[in-house]
Amino acid sequence: MNENREHSCDVLVIGSGAAGLSLALRLAPMCKVLVLSKGPRSEGATYYAQGGIAAVFDETDSVDSHVEDTQIAGAHLCDEEVVRFIAENARDCVQWLIDAGVPFDQEDNSTDDHPRYHLTREGGHSHRRILHAADATGMAMQMSLQDNVHNHPNIEVLERHNALDLITSHKIGEADAPNRVLGAYIWNRQRESVETVRAKFVVLATGGASKVYQYTSNPDVSSGDGIAMAWRAGCRVANLEFNQFHPTCLFHPEARNFLLTEALRGEGAYLRRPDGSRFMQEFDERAELAPRDVVARAIDYEMKRLGADCMYLDISHKPADFVTKHFPTIYEKLLGYGIDITKDAIPVVPAAHYTCGGVMVDRQGQTDLNGLYAIGEVSYTGLHGANRMASNSLLECVVYAWSAAEHISQHLNEVSLSSSIPLWDESKVSNSDEEVVIQHNWHELRLFMWDYVGIVRTTKRLERAMRRIQLLKQEIDEYYSNFRVSNNLLELRNLLQVAELMVRCALERKESRGLHYTLDYPDMLETLSPTILDPRNPQ
Structure with a gap:
């Protein structure tokens, strides 16, 4: 077994859903892109999205109306400039999907010269503005994007590979210059070995963290990996109390x-x-x-x-x-x-x-760490506020894929690949003989998150959850230090980190707003602000 395999690319994209593949396709004409997929490349939340993608296509609709509906659904906690930015760019980005071959349903009177798309309406929308492919829009998008990726020589997809952790200049001892992402350590699930990826830029497109709950509509891969990795690398997160x-x-x-x-x-x-x-x-x-x-x-x-x-x-x-x-x-x-x-x-x-909060980013998808971007459900852009409106999620994916790709393309030639990344050291760890510990802790976490940090909350329940999270984190940190990595261990470690951040955010919000409903603070406050956690500030 060769445990020291290395990969290099211009842009490493962690995640193979709508956000990751859209960005890869936009960047591929100008650079080498490596896409990491934890399972088969289609096994993500995009594939299972049924409803559709919101955009103003109807002449009786307007961007102003889309913005207003989003604000109302988000309990007025959305960043209005961001909402407008996304709504204004929605039609162009959806047209890019149409040009890429996504077969959105059309009206009976539609023609090739003048296509008319069938628009449906969903909760929170005041107009019909949802483009869809029957009731399997995500599948249609995923398959069209995958076909385009498959045919592009500059994109390589590694299936069944987990991102283990981000590599930064400060982590490897280069403390003089500003901290920058240099690549990532990845877990090859087929070979059961840790490998290294060197990259000029890294994009987190890992989706949300709904697997932290006992009952979820999400696939098994939604384990908060990107949020946890970004936090460990020094990035702020926001609004993780809002789980839809x-x-x-x-x-x-x-x-x-x-x-x-x-x-x-x-x-x-x-x-x-x-x-x-x-x-x-x-x-x-x-x-x-x-x-x-x-x-x-x-x-x-x-x-x-x-x-x-x-x-x-x-x-x-x-x-x-x-x-x-x-x-x-x-x-x-x-x-x-x-x-x-x-x-x-x-x-x-x-x-x-759906995880409405996530890694804080700017309008170009940039995080607090130089060279690291986050797009899609892993990110906090300000679009969703206290509650995501239906069919705005796929839209956010494609608009930020475009925006981040534009920004990365402008800076590609300013960055060089690092030549001094140390290889992963497994010399001091052994194979686990206690996999049952992981399974037990996994079930315990998902059950108490459902009971204590679910649809209706109290301060006492949140504090109970936090005590249990701290105990489990101690166990898993010790386990992580002594045993070789495995898929379940990596996911549980990340979920525990994200669960802690969710509870911390929930304890900080002393009101009920949108998806955060607590019996101890049933009313809404007049002040409007996101809940921001910073890893540089101790709790």
């Missing part, structure tokens, strides 16, 4: 994380109690089209009040051909579980879905 719980995840013993798109409610689906009665109008005048935090809390409240395992989502009152045309993927998938959505209500529960 998607209101409607399928409740079925054989389906762990199947999401039921918000577009179902956009097209008229009702939420019902087990007795068939509707309840959303009792919680919000927008009923089923209220923002996700409102809907998730309502479902959670009704489940607890009634002692019910789930609520029900019902679109069976719509014509069958309408349902099967608009939601073919969901229709087929649920038919496999014995649920015919043209006739039956669908059992649903909330599940952790």
Whole structure:
């Protein structure tokens, strides 16, 4: 086994979803790009995104309206300049996706010369502005981007490789100059060895951290790796108390994380109690089209009040051909579980879905560390505020991929590859004979995060969670020091770090706003500010 393999590239992109692949494609004409994928390259949150991507394409819609809707959904905690920047660049970036071959649904009267895209509406939007590919938009985007990446000679994709940690000039003893990212140590899961990547620039496109919760709509790779690595490298993070719980995840013993798109409610689906009665109008005048935090809390409240395992989502009152045309993927998938959505209500529960906070970046995706960028769900741009509006996430990915690529391309020739990166040293560690420790700690973390840092919180619950996190971190830090790395160990180490940051953010916010709802501070404050944590300032 060769444990000292080295790679070099101009730009290392950690993550192979919409953000990472879009950036790689934009940079590839001018430099060598290496893309790291933790699993198969399609196994990320993008692939499972059903709803669509928001952009102003309708002549009755406006950028101002998109900005206003985003602010309202984000409980006015969004950075308005950033929201406007993204909304103004949305159409051009979506057009870039169309030119890349993403097959968004078109109207019947659409022509090649004058394409007219079918726009749907989702919770929080005042207009129809969601472009989609049936109910599998993320899959269509992922596959189109992958095809383009596959055909580009300047892009290499390494599948089944974890980023282990960022390499910085200060970490390797170069303390005189400003700190800069030089590359990363990566874990080759096939060879079970640590390898080194030297790069001029590193881009974190690792997605969110919803795997920290027991119930999640996210794939297993969403373990907060980029947030934890950036924090360890000295970058600030913000707003990690705002974790979005998607209101409607399928409740079925054989389906762990199947999401039921918000577009179902956009097209008229009702939420019902087990007795068939509707309840959303009792919680919000927008009923089923209220923002996700409102809907998730309502479902959670009704489940607890009634002692019910789930609520029900019902679109069976719509014509069958309408349902099967608009939601073919969901229709087929649920038919496999014995649920015919043209006739039956669908059992649903909330599940952790999206990390609204993350690594702080500027308008170009730059973090606090020279040469390090963060784009997509791993980042905090200011777009989402206290709650992400539906279909703004894929949009943020492609707009910041464009913006970061523009900035990197302007500075490519100003940076040289480091020639003095030390190789990873495994001489003092042994193989673990206690993998059960990791499994036990993993389950404990996800369970208490769900119970104590979930949809409804209290200070006492948050403090309980923090005490347990500190104990688990001590165990895992000791474990990490003594044993060879493994996929589960790396992910658990990162999740524990992000869990701590989530709880710290939640304890600092003395109000209920958006996705952060605490019984101890039920009202909103008049002051509006993000929660910022800085690794250079001790707790």
